[in-house]
Amino acid sequence: MVPYYRLNEEITSTQQAPMTAREEVFIEGASQEKSGEYPLLDGLNVTETGWRPQPNAVEEPGKETSNGQQLDRNYEGSFSYDDGFRGDTLVGDHFQGSSTPVDAPVREKARKSSNIGYVPRALDTNDNPEVGNVAIRPNTYVTDVHTAEGAGNLEATGVEIRDTWSGATQTVEADTVVLAGGCIETPRLWLNSGLPDDGWVGKGLTTHWFDWVVGVYDDDTVADINPEREHMDPYVGQNSAVRFDKPGVGGLEDIGMSPGLVSFADYLFTEAGYSFDTPVDPDEPWDTRGYIVGKELKRRMANYRQTKAILVLTDDMPRQENGVSLDDTFSDEHGPVPKVRYEPGEEDDERRDELARIAANIHRNAGASHVHRAEWPPLLLHMQSSMRIGKVLDFAGEAKNVDRLFVADHSALANGVGGPNPTNSGQANALRIADHIGDRYF
């Protein structure tokens, strides 16, 4: 994977995210040199416990500005692409889809999601009739994978597609078929196509069994860390720019978001019950946990500019009980709908608790005046490993039981890859599988 990680990082402009007040506070709480206890990890291949600045697939902030001025707190120039602004605007819009610079053409948007980093490059190959073979078909849903008897295994020969506007269907023939419908729809399509199932199709789903630990900081504490800062201002900068890893257990990510998302994620998304009648073990490093509502929620949100959170990403293990099967009651126009089950194992719970304690201690070390553990319920945001390499697929991503059929989305990953945000792994793995497809069939 490593060469493909590097290639993907180059294509997607992946580089160290800029630091803001939020990150300075995290480092204060985590680093050995400051009040914390963890070493700085200086490599990208993490094998030891520690904290590190986080690279993101986001172009350098203000790579070019219209007036040549540096993008910092004093910047007063334009943020318009037409006026010559290039790169990240530091507006903190990455969870909302990141459309900045607002008037930039798609390929020049700062955050290099697949639609920005890859699709325009693929379309560019159409300029060369010897190479170009790319067609984008919006409103098209694959409803069946066609197969024929091959030399040993079944062999994929194409797909059936349906136009979701007109309802018209069509068969597309292909030398190879690559499924990339995501961790739920890829196994659903597989099962609805009646392809062979050895017991692991759709199974082994991991989700990083998240949690969320909130710290509230007095302005004086923030100013003590850096006298130039007045508030934490969690909406400034990229949504995350620093993290912690503990191999075998998982990771932590320092996060800032806009107020609507913060009130939900900090205080309204929990499996712990209402905070006012949820007891807190005095030996645990948090002051409160669970739902905060009503006047208390307003009071907490009044401290929004002094509040930030740490996301817990557990290295949860793939288990055969978790994943996707077909619902035997409900269907839509594309067949039986998927039924999804995820329940963490006991060891996953223990890992999550350990990480939540580390997060709370980082807040404490940095001087938080109040620490709140949200105790999130399962959230299907970082889904991986429901069509695992090693089980359903061979090392090249080709189905063990169906030749010429590949899976190249996050379902192909063998597990949760230790807890980092999954897109770099999913994209690197897709690049790796593409090379194998070329070697085997073209």
Ligand SMILES: Cc1cc2nc3c(=O)[nH]c(=O)nc-3n(C[C@H](O)[C@H](O)[C@H](O)COP(=O)(O)OP(=O)(O)OC[C@H]3O[C@@H](n4cnc5c(N)ncnc54)[C@H](O)[C@@H]3O)c2cc1C
């Ligand atoms: C709110 C949110 C925030 C996230 N933040 C981050 C982050 O900061 N960093 C990070 O690394 N990851 C993040 N993730 C996770 C990341 O987005 C996913 O891991 C990744 O997009 C999964 O890629 P995929 O190709 O497996 O599936 P998807 O991105 O879901 O792509 C599957 C595509 O297939 C299409 N499709 C499905 N079925 C069919 C069919 N039968 N026919 C035709 N098309 C079909 C779908 O419409 C979809 O476009 C986030 C996810 C969410 C939801």
